[in-house]
Amino acid sequence: MTGRSEQAPDDLGAFQFMDVDFSNKESTARFCLKVEAMQNLDVVINNAGINHIDRIEDYPEDRFEELVAVNYTAVYRTSQAAARSMLRSQTQGRMLNIGSIWATHTREGRSAYCASKAGVAGMTRALATDLACKGILVNTLSPGFVQTALTEKTMGQDGIKEVCEQIPAGRLAMPEEIAEVAAFLVSGNNTYLTGQNIIVDGGFTNV
Secondary structure: OEEOOOOOOOOHHHOOOOOOOOOOHHHHHHHHHHHHOOOOEEEEEEOOOOOOOOOHHHOOHHHHHHHHHHHHHHHHHHHHHHHHHHHHHOOOOEEEEEOOHHHOOOOOOOHHHHHHHHHHHHHHHHHHHHHHHHOOEEEEEEEOOEOOHHHHHHHHHHHHHHHHOOOOOOOOEOHHHHHHHHHHHOOOOOOOOOOOEEEEOOOHHHO
């Protein structure tokens, strides 16, 4: 998240870094108080997320509660705090929630993760409806498979090759391609798009 600063963008003095554990209710509450107190808050990107894959009959309660706290509750509380800051400062801000293609599609063992990301997409629509009259735009960006070290670790080269054969574009997304869409959605160039779930997946969810 960013606020206006007179300092050059490449000057680290223009940024404030805060630690937060979104799986911890008290840590999240402290963080949100700081967000709400910010002046001239322009952009919020809710990007924290975790996953645990397990069948519904075996899903541990503690893992479920942790996933919901990080993937859903923290998004809502942070957005609420940011909205209060933006409304107080009369900032026509931008909020972006990072979702997933698993909000609309699924695979075995992803019941909790899919539920959390579907909840975020629904939350985005509702927040956008609340805030559009104040010039605050809220969207979800849902990436498909992205070429990252984590993807390589979890899927392996054989898994990546298999999924690439299912993607009409024939490859994974590069992180920069996701970032460019995010940059547009939170920029001043986006003046009217709100309440949408923008899927960037090379056509994977269409086939």
